Amino acid sequence: MMNSTQANIALPECMHQLTKKGREIETDSFSIIDQEIEQFHGGHHFDNKSWEVVRRAIHTTGDFEFSKLYRFSQDAVDAGVTALQQGCPIVSDVTMISSGISKQRIQVYGNGVHCFISDLEVIHKARMLGETRAVGAMRKARDQGLLDNAIIAVGNAPTALFEVLRMVDDGEIEPALIIGIPVGFVNAQESKQALLEQKKVDFITSVGRKGGSPLVVSTIHALLYQTV
Template identity: 55%
Template structure:
């Protein structure tokens, strides 16, 4: 039983259902190659999707868990590619650590710049986040737009950008797998990715909630 308070379900019935679900995931997943901390992330992703393929598809930079916990405890800004991630994250859990979630995909200036430069809104949204000082030492969360992830990778390689952690799990058929492979090739910036086409905002939210729970558990 967890000693966490903020990152647990609010009712006894809710906690029991969640813990029972995790026990079923553990039993059905069987043997895996993840560390105990990494498995907490993967298990919550499976719990959110009922898809056991994420046992294997999910990859971690060696420093990802430690970097994520440090960033959360430091109240790092979180920048998402789409509003769905911001809506899905528990505000009380973010507030506990003094974190704020940001997304700029629908901002008028982002749309204008994307049209003017013939790029995507996701690319311009990440550029806006960087201009606002939110990406360096921040948590980048991408669940929908591969071009957002590719732009962050470009800024890391070309401009020396240093996010605290990338949670890169865009879903889809055009550049999704490629964007995650490019992210997984990074050595200087920690990342958590899902290899291949599978991904989505639900997975990003699940992974971040797992990291929030790990961060609270060690407080």
Template identity: 50%
Template sequence: MNHNANVVTEQLTAAGRAIEHDSFAIIDAEAGPHAYSADQWPVVRRMIHANADFEFNGLTDFHPAAMEAGLAALLKGGTPTTPGRGTNIVADVEMICVGLSASRLKHFGVTTHHFISDADVIAQAQAEDTTRAVQAMRKAHRQGLLDGAIVGIGNAPTALIEVVRLIKEEGARPALVIGMPVGFVSAAESKDLMAEVQDVPWIVIRGRKGGSTLVVAAIHALLGVAEARQRNAA
């Protein structure tokens, strides 16, 4: 393997790496010119790679500080040999946590959290006639997990709307919000709300498209850029 290439955030076999690199080269060629920075493009490219949809070249929108904030959050975890206190990832659904590579998260000391199926979350949602996703975000905030975290929302627009409320009304301060809920009811609106926030960096997909697989792709891309930064600093 090229010693100047990533190791932790790459496919584990030469054949797998070749396929992924060939896929990225095809995406680069077919996407053509774009308005994204050199740091932002790997995120958009991996999202296109996740479901072969070139519309994410244009639909994906970044807060100006999004990449630096996300990378700083990941890199504060250090490395396995020089560990730091890793960042939390708070997700709206279990699918995001399951989809993320355990070995890549471990390298950066990252811990994932989701509360959507917790009994107390379900009971509170029923009692208040809200969604489980809303109550899950409130539980994360009560536990102090949102501050400094990467928040990944791929399924529930109500979760993203609640995160915006927690930021504006209760002082929650995630390091980065990856807001990509998919759907037809409030999905586009929830992302537009997030994109109005200035105090907390975000990455959103405009419109109805989104999904947990895209949040996973975005986080894996961030991990890849973070490893490259880590390696270059060594």
């Protein structure tokens, strides 16, 4: 049941661009992507729910190669949509993700967005232990009980993704969905491959070096769009 704040928001409207012109541009962009994926790129193999995610990734980057790179567990989109509708926390590895997620969209279901990469305690422990801040940030989120039934969003730090997978494997956390699309040259491919190969939690990822926080944000927005 929606609370009074949620009831004052037109659900379908708030998930779209806020202006008529913005909606027109977005709709035209998606139409071009749908046309060109068939005309120039041999089509795609995704179901409608997953294609909404991949199409937004292409829209965000201008790169049709993501139609070949994105990977989903069987129930990934449904798991993400359901978790968002239930008000799940979203925990990110970097502030770029938390800053990029639409505040208007997540307030509909009361989804909090959390990132501890700049937390002073996390920084201090990382220096003392010789580990990355991203690892410490995920551990702090775990200790605060934020990772169970959460969407964990990793777009920058492979070490964060590896640590999340370790916690899943050790039974420390049970997230609803892991969106793991870190970009880079050191362990980015390997961390995404590890996410792809595990069987304990639903995931959305990509293969190869390409990725980044904007793609994680676009993925979350695509899931939010499908909650209404």
